[in-house]
Amino acid sequence: MSTQKHFPYVNNKMFAEKVDLSNIAHHVGTPFYCYSNTAIRQNFQAYEHAFSSQDTLICYxxxxxxxxxxxxxxxxxxxxADVVSMGEILRARAAGIxxxxxxxxxxxxxxxxxxYALNEGIFQFNxxxxxxxxxxxxxxxRLDKVAAIAIRINPDVCANTHAKISTGKSENKFGVPISKARLAYKQxxxxxxxxxxxxxxxxGSQLTELAPFQEAYQRIAQLIVELRSDGHDISVVDIGGGLGITYLDESIPSKQAYADVAQAQLSxxxxxxxxxxGRxxxxxxxxxxxxxxxxKTGEERQFLILDVGMNDLVRPSMYDAYHEILAVDNSSTELKTYDVVGPVCETGDTFAKARTVKESKSGDLIAIMSCGAYGAVMSSTYNTRMLAPEVMVKENEFAIIRQRPSYEAVINADNVPSWV
Known part of the structure; x- marks a missing residue:
């Protein structure tokens, strides 16, 4: 079971920090995303502490x-911020980064x-x-500006993660092959x-072992030595992200252990x-x-049908991803095995098959855990379902940080030509 210290049970009720999730549900309606402000800050500070002995820039x-x-x-x-589009630069700048x-x-x-990025004066193009x-x-x-660059190197290292989030093998679309790196830098x-x-x-993403990082950083360190011998002034090494989290029972290296590997290979x-x-x-x-x-009782199994769908959380459908599923009210002692599904008209709208959870009935609240990353940001209005609102909690306060849109707003975003 994953550790969710910022979403504890208090008297058998799940809280976000010091706020009862059922109270948020009463005010906001379901489904909704809920984030712990304290967890975000503590996770960032753990990276700061782990890399404190090195000149480091942490780019979320x-x-x-x-x-x-x-x-x-x-x-x-x-x-x-690590960004992958102009829109993300705009978001980062608007937030004060x-x-x-x-x-x-x-x-x-x-x-x-x-x-746009050049005019803003960003630190580096990867x-x-x-x-x-x-x-x-x-x-x-054309703009009479200088672009600071690093070239993303594909080191042909197996990350031992899901194929769709592995980015460092030679067959992946990312980066310049390490065998061509010196030519690329010459250019x-x-x-x-x-x-x-x-x-x-x-x-890659969701790495649960340090060995792939170590292998990649060894190769990059040797490359930097070679590039310097070619006359390039290499002063920055971007080591990416990818450290995983616990979704079920994964044993995740500490941020300090990750930093130690980077330091050993690169310092x-x-x-x-x-x-x-990120994650x-x-x-x-x-x-x-x-x-x-x-x-719903079917021929061979029972279905727990939720008001949240694959349009809200696509990871189980896209990646066969595991997410812990817990009752917000933990007082029941009865367990049942369900296929946990949503309302979208797709068989793939399934969060779990044959999952044993607390026995539930219509109206009960269910928490799908570990959804802070690649959840709301990948959601859609498929089936004309409204995007789930997002809520942030800090200690005993909560605020809606993205409203649920109205049907009118979504429908009126379409334009009908006069000739239709």
């Missing part, structure tokens, strides 16, 4: 959860996005390909308005280290609360 991976309240929380305690703490990743940066490098140079020259150095300053590596180089945590900051800082609509 905005793709994990881009809510402005989340970003503002992190901005106020000194976080930078300085441009000089932003690194721009992503495999398909468009010209308008590169121009370049994914030679054509992108050329485009950045062209835009920077970068020859281009106008390009400042070669770093090397970037990111091998002798004297580089600034950039890290890009490990937000994942276990959030839950998704829903209501039981029906309990």
């Amino acid at each position: 991976a905005v793709k994990a959860n881009g809510n402005q309240a989340v970003l503002s929380t992190l901005a106020k305690i000194g976080s930078g 300085p441009a000089e703490k932003i690194v721009y990743s992503g495999v398909a940066k468009a010209e308008v996005e590169i121009e 370049v994914e390909s030679e054509p992108e490098l050329e485009l950045i140079s062209q835009v920077a020259k 970068a150095a020859s281009l106008p308005n390009i400042k070669v300053q770093g090397v970037d590596v990111h091998i 002798h180089l004297g580089c600034k280290i950039v890290i890009e945590p 490990s900051l937000l994942g276990n800082a959030g839950v998704l609360v829903s209501s039981v609509v029906f309990v």
Whole structure:
């Protein structure tokens, strides 16, 4: 079972910090996302402490959860941002994250996005390909600006994670193969308005072992030595993110153990280290609360039908991801085995099969755990279902940080041409 210290049971009622989740449900309705502000801050501070002996820039991976309240929380305690689009730069800047703490990743940066990032004065472009490098140079020259870059290196390291979130193998779309790295850096150095300053590596997400990090960092350290011998002034190494969280019973290395691996492989180089945590900051800082609509008895099994669907949380459908499912009211002693499903007209709208949970009835509240990352940010209005609102809790207070939209607002976003 995952550890959810910021969502404890108090007298058999699940709380978010010091707020009863059933009280939030009464005010907001279900389904809704709920985040612990304290958990977010403590997770960030654990990284700060672990890397305190090194010159480090912690850039939160905005793709994990881009809510402005989340970003503002992190901005106020000194976080930078790892972004993958112009929209995420806008989000980060709106939340108060300085441009000089932003690194721009992503495999398909468009010209308008590169121009915006250059005008903002971001810290670094993490370049994914030679054509992108050329485009950045062209835009920077046109604007009479200098683009600081690192090239993302694909080290061909198996991350031992889900195939859809593994990014460091040779068959993945990300980065420049390590075998071509020195040629790519030679090209970068020859281009106008390009400042070669770093090397970037990111091998995947939800890693539960340190060995893949160690192997990747060893290869990157050797590459930096070679690049310096070629005359490149490498002063930054971006080591990516990817440290996992506990969804079920995974044993996750501590942030200190992760930092120790990075230091052991890279500290002798004297580089600034950039890290890009996402899931490990937000994942276990959030839950998704829903209501039981029906309990249905089928031919071979019972179904616990919730008011939350795959449009709200796509990870189980997309990745076969496991999420702990708990009763908000834990007072019942009876257990039942259900297929836990949602209302969307897809067989894939299933959160768990043959899952044993507390016996439930219509109206009971259910918490789907570890939903702070890649939950709300990946949601949609499929089946014209309204996006679930998001709530943040700090100690004994809660606030709605994204409202549930109205049907009218969603429908009126469409335009009907006069000729229809």
